[in-house]
Amino acid sequence: MPSLLRGLSTAILCTLLSSAAVKADGGVLVFGGTGQLGLEIVKALTAKGEDVTVFARPQSDRTSLGSMNISFVTGDVLNEDDVSAAFQSGSFRVVIDALARDGNDDADFYIESMEYISRAAKETGVSQVILHGSVGAGLSHLSERDSEEDFGPLMVAKGLGERYLMESGTPYTIIRNWALLPFPAKESGQAFMTEDQSARGLITRDALARFTVECLNQARCINKIFHTVDDAVDAPERYRSSLKAQRDWEKSQK
Amino acid sequence: MFNLKPSAATCLALAFTLSPFTAFAESGVLVFGGTGKLGLEIVADLVEAGEDVSVFVRPTSNRDQLEPMGVKFVTGDVLAEGDVEAALKSGPYRVVVDALARDGDVNPGFYIDSMEYISKWAQQTGVNQVILHGSVGAGLSRPIYPEARWDVMGPTITAKDHGERHLMESGAPYTIIRNLVLLPAEMKESGKAEMTTNQLKRGVVTRDALARFTLECLDNASCINEIFHGYDDAIELPPGRYRDTMESFRKAEK
Secondary structure, eight states, X not given: OOHHHHHHHHHHHHHHHHHHXXXXXXXXXXXXXXXXXXXXXXXXXXXXXXXXXXXXXXTOOOGGGTTSOOEEEEOOTTSHHHHHHHHHTSOEEEEEEOOOOSSSSOTHHHHHHHXXXXXXXXXXXXXXXXXXXXXXXXXXXXXXXXXXXXXXXXXXXXXXHHHHHHHHTSOEEEEEESEEOOTTOOOOSOOEEESOTTOOOEEOHHHHHHHHHHHTTOGGGTTEEEEEEOTTSOOOHHHHHHXXXXXXXXXXXX | OTTOOOOHHHHHHHHHHHGGGGGGGGSEEEXXXXXXXXXXXXXXXXXXXXXXXXXXXXXXSOOTTTGGGTOEEEEOOTTSHHHHXXXXXXXXXXXXXXXXXXXXXXXXXXXXXXXXXXXXXXXXXXXXXXXXXXXXXXXXXXXXXXXXXXXXXXXXXXXXXXXXXXXXXXXXXXXEEEESEEOOTTOOOOSOOEEESOTTOXXXXXXXXXXXXXXXXXXXXXXXXXXXXXXXXXXXXXXXXXXXXXXXXXXXXX
């Protein structure tokens, strides 16, 4: 590229970025806000004074969110028009996806929801989508002991969901968890995120909420995939033993 | 973006600061897989376009067809990260093209490791664009991969998917050009072969068309961070399995 052209294109890019920065005043739209992880995230966001909107199905139980000063937008995440309307309903600078479906029999849910969210985020100029994903998706599949037997189709679906986000062109942050400890487990204070996709660990929802808030508008989190680990957390024996089995398996592969 | 709000002045300063790097724009193209059937077509087109071409080859590779073209050679094994690092550092290169393929029953991990090393060192040495020739079936094109072939090809396609992931996650600007059915090397394109970002597009395609797409995407902003499927719907095929395959794609699309 000729030097003048490169300089010019940089100047144009900068102008675009400057105008995008206007959006830094927009709020945060949360998908999955009525779930256990979503609830922790909404709490952490409101504690920071963020303007929070939760996307919820009409029949969702909102009682746990009731006392918080947040807005709601109603719809079905598997209906693209609903998702698109939600994005148009306000000015959102960050979108958080903490969606989860009980059981492992509806893998396509993770593909379609992410397809619609990513597309709408791109079209409305959202400056960051934070997706709470699962270890076992994407490149982390390569170091997963159990993936084929138990979670094969689910992890493939979650990997494709991540793909939609990564390919959309929207700046993304993916925070994966391997074993989420049952509510109301609390983090040890030593929970951390790593870009090492072979890392496995136990994690709590409050730690994931903390990471979410810490990544908000942070350049160091943009277009990154993190794994989350809390080795010092109090955990039931069955979680400890599955982590040990995974780590023993990793050693045996080396 | 984010906490950074660039002013017009800082933008101009940045634009001029970047200008000296345009030395890179005059730099060459490094081709992996240049001794293969697809790679040869690409190298020939690059040389014809006046590009300064270097080809990464194993010490044992047959260079008979490349030598008359007047290209440079960088020697190494793509599965040895140190060799790939040294090759990228022997530049500067502004574009890297990956047309690697392994015949027959090789370890599919080849596609993961080669792309991991190439992506990482392309990113670290400031390459402007990595063009990867990939396979339909990877990423979001998984649903259109013929199920009958999955038993045999599944591990290879999954490995190619992971290879794409390494590239996309590396931060190096990428262009992925996938093919589903590659026609025999002696066949020439109809002249109407095309690329589409529709990842559900099936088709047959020739190597000369893929080489043309490669050249057309070189330094082309509309190809950056995009995934394409190459196809040639207008090609006349003699009766036989390729024509039958093309017919089956037409039916599937209807």
